[in-house]
Amino acid sequence: MNTSNKHIVLKTKDLSIGYCSKSGVNSVAKEINIHLEKGKLVCLLGKNGIGKSTLLRTLSKTQHALGGTVYLNNQDLASIASSEMAKEMSLVLTDRIPDSQLSVFELVALGRQPYTNWLGKLSSEDHQKAKKAIAQVGIEAIAAKKYYELSDGQLQKVMIARALAQDTAIIILDEPTAHLDMHHKIEVFKLLQNLVKNTGKTIILSTHEVNLALKIADILWLMTPRNFLSGSLQEHIAQKNLEELFPSKQIKFDPVSEQFILQN
Amino acid sequence: MDFNKTYKLTFIALGVSLLFVALLNISLGSIHIPFKELVYILFRNVESKESWQYIIYNFRIPKAITAMLVGSGLGVSGLLMQTLFRNPLAGPFVLGISSGASLGVACLILGSAFFGGVLGDFMLSTWSITIASSIGAFLVLSSVLIAIKKIRNTMSILIVGLMFGSISAAIINVLSYFSSAEQLQQFIFWSFGSLGNLSWNELTVFFMIILLSTILLLFIIKPLNSLLLGESYAISLGVNIKKTRYIVLITTSLMTGVITAFSGPIAFVGLAIPHLTKLIFNTSDHRILLPAVAINGAILMLVCDAIAQLPTSEHVLPINAVTSLFGAPIVIWLLVRKQKNSL
Numbered sequence: 001m002n003t004s005n006k007h008i009v010l011k012t013k014d015l016s017i018g019y020c021s022k023s024g025v026n027s028v029a030k031e032i033n034i035h036l037e038k039g040k041l042v043c044l045l046g047k048n049g050i051g052k053s054t055l056l057r058t059l060s061k062t063q064h065a066l067g068g069t070v071y072l073n074n075q076d077l078a079s080i081a082s083s084e085m086a087k088e089m090s091l092v093l094t095d096r097i098p099d100s101q102l103s104v105f106e107l108v109a110l111g112r113q114p115y116t117n118w119l120g121k122l123s124s125e126d127h128q129k130a131k132k133a134i135a136q137v138g139i140e141a142i143a144a145k146k147y148y149e150l151s152d153g154q155l156q157k158v159m160i161a162r163a164l165a166q167d168t169a170i171i172i173l174d175e176p177t178a179h180l181d182m183h184h185k186i187e188v189f190k191l192l193q194n195l196v197k198n199t200g201k202t203i204i205l206s207t208h209e210v211n212l213a214l215k216i217a218d219i220l221w222l223m224t225p226r227n228f229l230s231g232s233l234q235e236h237i238a239q240k241n242l243e244e245l246f247p248s249k250q251i252k253f254d255p256v257s258e259q260f261i262l263q264n
Numbered sequence: 265m266d267f268n269k270t271y272k273l274t275f276i277a278l279g280v281s282l283l284f285v286a287l288l289n290i291s292l293g294s295i296h297i298p299f300k301e302l303v304y305i306l307f308r309n310v311e312s313k314e315s316w317q318y319i320i321y322n323f324r325i326p327k328a329i330t331a332m333l334v335g336s337g338l339g340v341s342g343l344l345m346q347t348l349f350r351n352p353l354a355g356p357f358v359l360g361i362s363s364g365a366s367l368g369v370a371c372l373i374l375g376s377a378f379f380g381g382v383l384g385d386f387m388l389s390t391w392s393i394t395i396a397s398s399i400g401a402f403l404v405l406s407s408v409l410i411a412i413k414k415i416r417n418t419m420s421i422l423i424v425g426l427m428f429g430s431i432s433a434a435i436i437n438v439l440s441y442f443s444s445a446e447q448l449q450q451f452i453f454w455s456f457g458s459l460g461n462l463s464w465n466e467l468t469v470f471f472m473i474i475l476l477s478t479i480l481l482l483f484i485i486k487p488l489n490s491l492l493l494g495e496s497y498a499i500s501l502g503v504n505i506k507k508t509r510y511i512v513l514i515t516t517s518l519m520t521g522v523i524t525a526f527s528g529p530i531a532f533v534g535l536a537i538p539h540l541t542k543l544i545f546n547t548s549d550h551r552i553l554l555p556a557v558a559i560n561g562a563i564l565m566l567v568c569d570a571i572a573q574l575p576t577s578e579h580v581l582p583i584n585a586v587t588s589l590f591g592a593p594i595v596i597w598l599l600v601r602k603q604k605n606s607l
Contacts, residue, residue, distance in 0.1 A: 060500065062496055062499055062500065081502075082499065082502045082503075082504065083502035084502075085500075085502065086500060086501050086502030087502075089500070090500065091496070091497065091500040093496050093497065095494045095496050095497065096494070097492075097493055097494055097497075098350035098351075098492065098493075098494055099350075099352055100492045100548040101542060101546055101547050101548040102492055102548050106548075106549065107493070110489065110490055110492070110493060110501070111501070113486065113489075113490050113501045113502070113503075114501060114502050116486070118483070118486060119482075119485055119486060119551060120485065120486035120489055120551070121551075166501070
């Protein structure tokens with residue numbers, strides 16, 4: 001990959017992730033080296049408990065790295081103020097939103113907070129960007145509803161709209177399709193794919209929908225018990241990386257059809 | 265979030281109600297003063313009976329102002345805690361903060377015997393009671409905050425608050441056992457809660473502390489709104505969580521502390537008022553909720569005080585009893601509703 005340095009939005013050097021607790025350091029994954037170009041859709045795959053969420057939290061600075069460095073636009077993540085981070089990276093998390101009376105529009109507009117004044121008053125530009133974000137994910141019809149009236153699928157789109165309103169170059173989503181039915185899963189994936197195409201944003205998401213991910217991702221990040229692997233589908237197939245993803249005999253990667261299949 | 269015209273209308277309506285309730289409150293009391301005379305005394309400075317003027321200026325108006333400050337302060341504290349703890353049932357009394365303030369005062373009043381003399385006298389001044397009560401509130405609130413880091417469940421947090429209340433009560437019991445009848449009486453009367461008996465000087469101190477807290481609050485309205493999405497999202501929006509938490513911690517313990525010091529532990533107001541306000545305004549935007557809660561709190565406390573006066577009677581009920589009588593059912597109603605639609 002011969003690309004000039006300025007297109008690299010996210011880079012890590014010998015990153016190791018995990019938790020520090022009283023009983024000692026609990027390392028989840030080591031030697032993670034990422035070199036991510038702008039405008040790609042990245043899917044992070046790996047079995048449960050392998051550390052996908054931990055990696056995403058470390059990349060978004062909501063959790064400290066155990067070692068190594070993360071660079072955002074060639075700048076050390078540790079040296080970036082959180083108010084600046086908020087303009088570079090937005091998140092869609094699995095956290096449940098606490099009970100409140102927020103309407104969909106208000107919730108999306110909260111994404112404008114890094115840009116609003118000290119009281120959080122929306123300027124006309126903020127209004128426009130929030131409306132645009134709502135239009136981009138196609139939820140105009142429910143904009144006036146309270147968020148607790150929504151279905152899981154609608155709520156997930158609202159949270160994506162909120163991230164879009166935050167107007168960042170990178171959006172990180174932690175399992176955005178969990179709890180959704182097949183129809184909504186595909187809808188969310190398509191939506192994210194189109195956003196990457198149309199806006200040039202970099203979108204990173206973790207998912208268990210491996211086959212869908214193989215089809216739409218530009219880059220696949222694989223977390224296996226042994227190491228972290230990054231590359232396009234073809235690169236992974238060539239290096240037989242996908243076979244290592246699940247340590248089970250019941251599910252196997254089929255290089256011909258380029259998907260995981262059940263073994264009987 | 266839009267500042268709608270409908271909100272403006274509601275605010276005007278609330279303002280008018282506040283004025284009306286305040287007048288009503290001042291007109292009621294053990295000595296009957298005709299409403300017409302009251303209006304004359306207040307607005308026209310027409311010569312009236314001197315004793316009436318004295319009662320109104322030195323008893324009823326200070327009491328009405330105290331009621332408003334207490335209601336606003338407790339309501340705002342409750343709102344802050346509900347947002348910070350992401351828990352609709354949080355409030356200064358339910359979480360044991362008021363009990364902590366009581367404990368501070370109990371240590372002071374009942375413990376002053378151990379010091380005696382000049383030091384003892386100093387310790388019973390308004391200032392020292394205020395400080396002791398604020399420290400008590402701050403300590404309990406910090407402990408609850410630490411406990412809550414490990415507990416996510418709504419109901420468990422209530423139980424933790426209850427336990428802090430019980431611990432405070434137990435320590436107060438032990439202290440009472442060792443103190444003189446006179447001190448005990450002083451403490452018991454204080455714990456009934458009372459909005460009266462504040463001099464204009466004390467009222468000024470009270471007002472300044474509530475005003476200071478309110479000014480501090482202005483700076484965290486925006487972070488409070490992002491906290492509506494939960495802490496992780498708030499951090500990703502660039503909110504300094506630690507700073508916000510400290511400001512909430514300081515303002516709520518300051519307000520609860522000073523209110524408890526001046527008027528005794530008053531139950532449930534802090535929990536009920538934010539909910540009533542959210543029902544009226546149907547919003548979670550703190551730019552609207554904070555002033556609305558303050559006005560509603562003032563109205564509600566004036567009404568409770570009017571009821572406590574037992575109009576046309578010479579007896580006065582403890583204000584704490586009145587607020588509990590209407591506040592406790594609201595908590596039960598909230599729990600029932602929560603079961604129904606998990607809101």
